[in-house]
Amino acid sequence: MNQAINILVVEDDNDINQLLCKIIKKSEYQAQPAYSGTEAMMYLENQKWDLVLLDLMLPGMTGEEILQKLSEKGSIPVIIISAKNEQQTKINTLRSGADDFISKPFDVEEVSARIDSLLRRYNHTNEPTKQEVLTHKDIEIDLEAKVVYVNGVEITLTVREYAILVLLMTSPNKVFSKSNLFESVWNEPFHGDDNTVNVHMSNLRNKLSKANPDVEYIETIWGMGYRLKT
Secondary structure, eight states: OOTTOEEEEEOSOHHHHHHHHHHHHHTTOEEEEEOSHHHHHHHHHHSOOSEEEEOSSOSSSOHHHHHHHHHHHOOOOEEEEESOOOHHHHHHHHHTTOSEEEESSOOHHHHHHHHHHHHHHHHSTTTTOOOSEEEETTEEEETTTTEEEETTEEEOOOHHHHHHHHHHHHSTTOOBOHHHHHHHHTOSOOOSOOHHHHHHHHHHHHHHHHHOTTOOOEEEETTTEEEEOO
């Protein structure tokens, strides 16, 4: 049993929460239900979590507020599961640090697959290389600790942002198309929706630029994709 994998399920609807917990336990992970934003924050402040499933419309504290606090604290993987499935809502939550978005009503098998995919990416991001540290210009990635430094200062990345940066730095001369990036980082077939890749790449670039505005780290090769800028 995967006792080390602990997942917090933040959903105020009792039936949906219990269904999500059932899906998680079927995959032999541990599930902890939380039914309000306030209850969720209590668990988040007092325990370590490997993944959070987060609804947006919650009593006490909204999902957006919780997501903001999680983004400030560090890289706990977050999957949003919400009926607020407008395209702009999805983009906004991805920009705020969510790693994935599942619309309600959801498919049970899809939820299970996305949980497994994100946990695999989070736990094995450093598999492409046996190096312990990756460096490019003044970026340094400690692969064992999953910590990123820019110009000697630690920066906070989401799981997806971290995975994209590791992928680029593992193959510094390769141009990665959007489909390359999506299929490598999300472990799913690419169906031509650019928004997910665009938002995470924009977030990553903004965080790197904020850490050191004088250096450009990632360049766009028009019509082809992205690569590290030499």
